[in-house]
Amino acid sequence: MDLNNIEDFLDNKRFVKWLQSDDAELDAFWQSWLRDHPERKDLFYHAVATWKLIGEAPGNWPEGEVDGKLGKLKDLLEEAPEARRYRPVWYYAAAAVLVLAMCIGFFGRQSANDKKDGLAKAELQQPVFKTVANRAKSPLLINLADGTSALLSPGSALSFPEKFEADRRVVRLNGEAFFEVEKNAAVPFYVQTSLLTTKVLGTSFRVRSFEREADASVSVLSGKVEVTAATRKAGNSAGSPGVGSEVVLGKNETVTLRKDTDELLKSGPVSQPGELSDVPGQYSFDLKFIPASEVFSALERIYGVRVEYDAKRFGRCTLTADLEDVPFLKKVELICAGIDASYSLNGSVIRISGRGCLE
Missing domain, CATH: 2.60.120.1440 (Jelly Rolls)
Incomplete structure (x- = not known):
């Protein structure tokens, strides 16, 4: 009977049956096994503690239920002594090495896979x-x-x-x-x-x-x-x-x-070299009674978009607002708010609609 790690114990039918029943014959068998294998005493207790925690083979451990199973184990260990008097005292000694069991037993066996899974999950959580x-x-x-x-x-x-x-x-x-x-x-x-x-x-x-x-x-x-x-x-x-x-x-x-x-x-300040010579900083968006048509032209020139609007409706509109430190779309939103308009964006085309300044 090869029992070299916790998984071997949990897959052993005699071990699991002993854990699940009050059987004097099985009690005697495992006590005899411990006397014959003193070097595996800690491993045996680790296997008992792990089974008491999970109640099932590690391969079937549902993901995300660790906390719940730890809580069940805690409840079990906090039972009144009378409620568990039927078990041999040494059986419950395994609970004292639970943390060690989780570190060097079950989790030790799965550490390589856990690392791979952890890395995979971390990669999945990174933005694409x-x-x-x-x-x-x-x-x-x-x-x-x-x-x-x-x-x-x-x-x-x-x-x-x-x-x-x-x-x-x-x-x-x-x-x-x-x-x-x-x-x-x-x-x-x-x-x-x-x-x-x-x-x-x-x-x-x-x-x-x-x-x-x-x-x-x-x-x-x-x-x-x-x-x-x-x-x-x-x-x-x-x-x-x-x-x-x-x-x-x-x-x-x-x-x-x-x-x-x-x-x-x-x-200090330098000229704008290279391909980006015409940036928003070269047109003052600190507007004071500036015709809307001029502002639309500036948007087209600087941001490379096309602004479509009804010149009759918006030709008489003027704008007073400080849009210097405002991203492009917020600029458009605030401009529209100032001239009683709304907008839609389709690629690089902005369509301005609304009542405008006809009156």
Whole structure:
């Protein structure tokens, strides 16, 4: 009779029958077995404790019932002594090694599978990222699940989940994009590139990190961001804000990562280079009695969308609102609220409808 682990005991019919009945003959048999195998005394007690916990073979243990079975075991152990006087005292000694049994017995046997299952479940819980590449010659507008807007430069790619995690919002950028982040102080927003990670709570900023270029940079239009470089190369000069350090940027500030020297260099306002030259910051969305038609034109020019509206209904409308630090879709919502209108979005086409300003 080979009894080398807890599973062997739980699969042994004589052992299970002894556990389930008051049989003097079986009592004598297992006491004799223990005398003959003193080196397996602990394993025997572990098997008894495990059976008392689960009442069935481990392979049939229903997922998610651990707590309930632990509770049943606790109730069993807390029974009045009279209620369990019919069992031999040494039978219940197994309960004293329950924790050890669970650690080195049943769970020890399943540890490899548990690790695999744990990794699989962790992977399933991770958000699935979708990648959008801009192969056109003009910026591409991407509206994210939380309301954040990203204006993606030509030759760039953005990876993002359909639904963000509960405690953070993460996107991955290869290239350049201008972000207007939906404010949510409880759920920070991260833009990750191969060289930089930018953390924000709600602001507008530009990230540029092309593999083909010598430098990577982050420029803030409004609010504050925290920029952290991804790695540290050897040989940095002492005192330099090298990779791995954190730099906090405010409005109109820029930080540049020099790939050759591995330094983070903070500076003031700079011109908008490269493919993303026309960003929302170059048109003031701090509106004061601005014709709606002009605002619609600015949306089309900057975000690469087409705005369809009735010029007769909305031609006399003007707007007064501060939309500087507002993501694209919220801009459109607030604009419509100001001119008694509603909108629908179909791809890159926005249709404005409503009463307008005829009177």
